[in-house]
Amino acid sequence: MRTLLVVVGVIAAALILLGLLLEAARWLMIIGAVALLAVFVLAVVKSRRVLTRQH
Template sequence: MRAMLLIIGVVAVAFIVLGVLLEAARWLVIIGAIAFLVMIVLAFVKGRQATRR
């Protein structure tokens, strides 16, 4: 009985840690996508400025 409770506890902790990591990964993907869009906009603006000169 004690071993079964220990296994259930370990599995529960593993699921909690996995959930936290997946949540962090999702936010990293969102931040990366926003940074990518900002980079594209800045490159477009800089390109327009370079062609005007």
Template structure:
């Protein structure tokens, strides 16, 4: 009986840790996607500014 309680406790602990890990991974993916969008938008803005400055020089 005691061994079965240990097994249930260990399985429950592993499932809780796995759930927390998956939640953390999900948030990291969301943060990464937001950062990627920010970098792409920033690159487009800087590229347009560079093209605008280049056309003013001519």
């Protein structure tokens, strides 16, 4: 009986950690996408400034 409780506890802890890691990975992907979008917008703005200075 004690072994069964230990096994269930280990499986529960593993599932909790897996859930936390997946949640963290999802937020990291969202933050990465926002950062990528910001870099793209800044690149477009800077390239337009350079093009308008040349004319």
